[in-house]
Amino acid sequence: MFGSNQARQMDTYTKEASPSQLNTANYGNFLKVSKDKLSVQYVGKGSHSNDVGAIQADRPVPSDVLVYYYEVHVRDAGERGVIAVGFADLHFRLSRQPGWEPNSYGYHADDGNKFHNSGKGEEYGPSFVQGDTVGAGIHLENREIFFTKNGKKLGVAFHSVKATLFPTVGLHSQNEHVEVNFGAKPFQFDIEGMVAEERDQRQQEVLRSTIPGQACHNLVCSYLRHYGYADTLKAFDADAFAQDTGPGQQNGEAFGLEDRKRVRTMLFEGDVEGARGLLVGRRPQLAEPQADGPFLDALFHLSVQQFIELLRKDKVAEAVEHARSSFSAFQGHSEQIDRHLEDVLALLAYKDPFASPMGHLMTTTQRETVADVTNAAMLDASTEGSSASTALGGSGGRGCKSVLELILVQLCRVQAEIRRRNDNKGEIFDLDQHVT
Numbered sequence: 001m002f003g004s005n006q007a008r009q010m011d012t013y014t015k016e017a018s019p020s021q022l023n024t025a026n027y028g029n030f031l032k033v034s035k036d037k038l039s040v041q042y043v044g045k046g047s048h049s050n051d052v053g054a055i056q057a058d059r060p061v062p063s064d065v066l067v068y069y070y071e072v073h074v075r076d077a078g079e080r081g082v083i084a085v086g087f088a089d090l091h092f093r094l095s096r097q098p099g100w101e102p103n104s105y106g107y108h109a110d111d112g113n114k115f116h117n118s119g120k121g122e123e124y125g126p127s128f129v130q131g132d133t134v135g136a137g138i139h140l141e142n143r144e145i146f147f148t149k150n151g152k153k154l155g156v157a158f159h160s161v162k163a164t165l166f167p168t169v170g171l172h173s174q175n176e177h178v179e180v181n182f183g184a185k186p187f188q189f190d191i192e193g194m195v196a197e198e199r200d201q202r203q204q205e206v207l208r209s210t211i212p213g214q215a216c217h218n219l220v221c222s223y224l225r226h227y228g229y230a231d232t233l234k235a236f237d238a239d240a241f242a243q244d245t246g247p248g249q250q251n252g253e254a255f256g257l258e259d260r261k262r263v264r265t266m267l268f269e270g271d272v273e274g275a276r277g278l279l280v281g282r283r284p285q286l287a288e289p290q291a292d293g294p295f296l297d298a299l300f301h302l303s304v305q306q307f308i309e310l311l312r313k314d315k316v317a318e319a320v321e322h323a324r325s326s327f328s329a330f331q332g333h334s335e336q337i338d339r340h341l342e343d344v345l346a347l348l349a350y351k352d353p354f355a356s357p358m359g360h361l362m363t364t365t366q367r368e369t370v371a372d373v374t375n376a377a378m379l380d381a382s383t384e385g386s387s388a389s390t391a392l393g394g395s396g397g398r399g400c401k402s403v404l405e406l407i408l409v410q411l412c413r414v415q416a417e418i419r420r421r422n423d424n425k426g427e428i429f430d431l432d433q434h435v436t
Contacts, residue, residue: 015062015064016062016063016064016065017059017062018059018062018182018183019057019059019061019166019182020057020182020184021036021037021038021058021182022038022055022058023056023057023058024037026056027040027053027054027056027094028052028053028055028094028095028170029051029053030042030044030046030051030171031053033055037058038182039075039177039178039179040055040171040178041076041171041175041177042171042172042173042174042177043174044174046079046080046172046173046174050095050096051095051172052095052097052172053095053170053171053172054088054093054095054096054098054168054169054170054171055094055168055169056088056092056094056169057070057167057168057182059166060090060164060166061087061138061140061165061167063140063164063424063425063426064426064427064428065140066140066141066195066198066427067139067195068138069137069183069189069191070136070137070167070180070181070183071133071135071136071148071180071187071188071189072085072134072178072179073132073133073178073179073180073181074109074129074131074134074177074178075130076130076175077109077130077176078173078175078176078177080172080173081109081127081173082097082108082109082110082171082173083109083128083169083170083171083172083176084098084106084107084109084115084169085106085134085136085147085168086099086105086106086115086136086145086147086168086169087105087136087138087165087167087168088101088103088105088166088168089103089104089163089165089166090164090166091103092166092168097115097170097172098115098170099115099117099118099121100115101117102117103165104117104168105145105157105158105161106168107124107125107134107136107154107157108121109127109128109134110127111127112124112126112127112128116158124147124154124155125154125155126149126154128149132149132150133149133150133188135147135148135187135188136148138161140425141422141426143159143160143161143422144157144159145157145158145161151188152189153189167180167182219403219404219407220236221233221236223404223405224236226375226401226402227260227264227372228257228260228261228263228264228375229261230257230258230261231261233257255282255378259278259282259378260378260379263278263279263378264375267367268367268368268371270312272302272305272309272370273306275374276299276302276306279374279378283295296330297377298376299330300330300337301369301370301373301374302374303322303326303327303329304327304340304344305366305367305370306322306326307319307326307344308344308347308361308362308366310322311347311348311353311362312362316348319348320348323345327341327345343358343361344361346358347362408435412429415429416429
């Protein structure tokens with residue numbers, strides 16, 4: 001959506017694995033687990049209260065989902081039908097029913113009661129017997145546990161759930177036999193529909209919010225102006241019947257919109273010399289990079305890009321000469337710059353730089369990065385002592401992000417803080433899902 005690579009640096013993460021089978025490395029007595037590790041049978045007599053056989057999933061409930069859900073199908077209710085379905089933490093005693101211990105929650109077959117940290121349950125739902133399918137779910141953002149029976153939701157059973165929990169099933173009478181579905185097969189309950197309905201409700205709440213149309217228009221205009229998209233800005237303004245603020249210099253900027261448009265176009269076309277010539281023509285002091293100057297990073301990127309453009313044209317000798325005459329001015333300024341120079345010079349070692357491990361430097365995406373860094377420096381040029389943000393770790397002045405991007409950055413930070421206050425449980429906010 002946005003033209004700036006550096007303005008949208010999203011944290012990458014690997015989604016947590018979900019439970020996929022029963023844990024056969026550690027489970028309660030009197031249990032026989034199937035070879036596929038998805039069904040379990042009680043083979044004891046269940047004569048005493050401590051004869052419970054409990055078993056958990058191989059992994060805990062993932063912390064990065066909105067809702068987690070699994071189902072248990074009762075193949076045989078056994079002699080007394082005292083099966084329990086629910087969740088418990090890693091320290092749960094496997095000779096107890098889920099719900100009897102701290103940090104455990106259970107829905108019991110014989111009476112339909114719900115249990116938490118007590119041997120005495122509370123009324124909740126109907127009992128369940130042979131042929132029934134019971135589901136257990138956790139809404140991680142709301143910290144709620146709910147259960148289902150034969151595809152129907154029974155309502156919220158527990159609130160303020162905080163612990164890291166494992167799907168847990170308890171059996172306690174002879175011949176009880178259950179099969180667990182962790183999602184490899186379709187669920188009886190429409191969990192995807194439930195989640196979709198909740199997302200739709202949230203979206204409707206957002207759509208009911210009112211924002212002045214001119215405010216949205218101004219945000220888009222500021223973004224287009226920030227990155228020098230002069231033609232798009234004119235078309236957008238004309239389409240909206242808004243007054244064009246013009247492409248010239250604005251708000252005391254050393255470089256106007258038209259200048260930044262020209263530089264961006266040149267860089268996208270590979271004309272680094274032309275872009276650098278425009279900059280130096282307007283600001284002759286930029287001819288030589290200064291250690292603390294606001295244009296240091298931009299000049300460095302331009303110098304590197306000139307080297308890359310020569311390689312793109314297969315002018316290897318000219319590229320080598322350019323590196324010898326230009327790169328020394330930047331060496332030693334920072335570890336980031338030195339490392340980047342090493343990566344760039346490594347392109348010389350390959351017959352086909354495009355296919356090399358550093359091939360990303362030869363792409364149009366690299367041109368876009370250089371254009372963004374240069375544009376940010378041009379915006380910052382009006383602020384004495386400011387420093388343009390760069391892809392190499394610059395701290396950034398006022399020109400590094402547009403107002404629209406700053407709003408989106410703040411949105412991401414707020415969402416991250418909300419999740420942190422929820423013990424880092426719930427979906428990790430992904431801006432791409434909301435803006436693409």
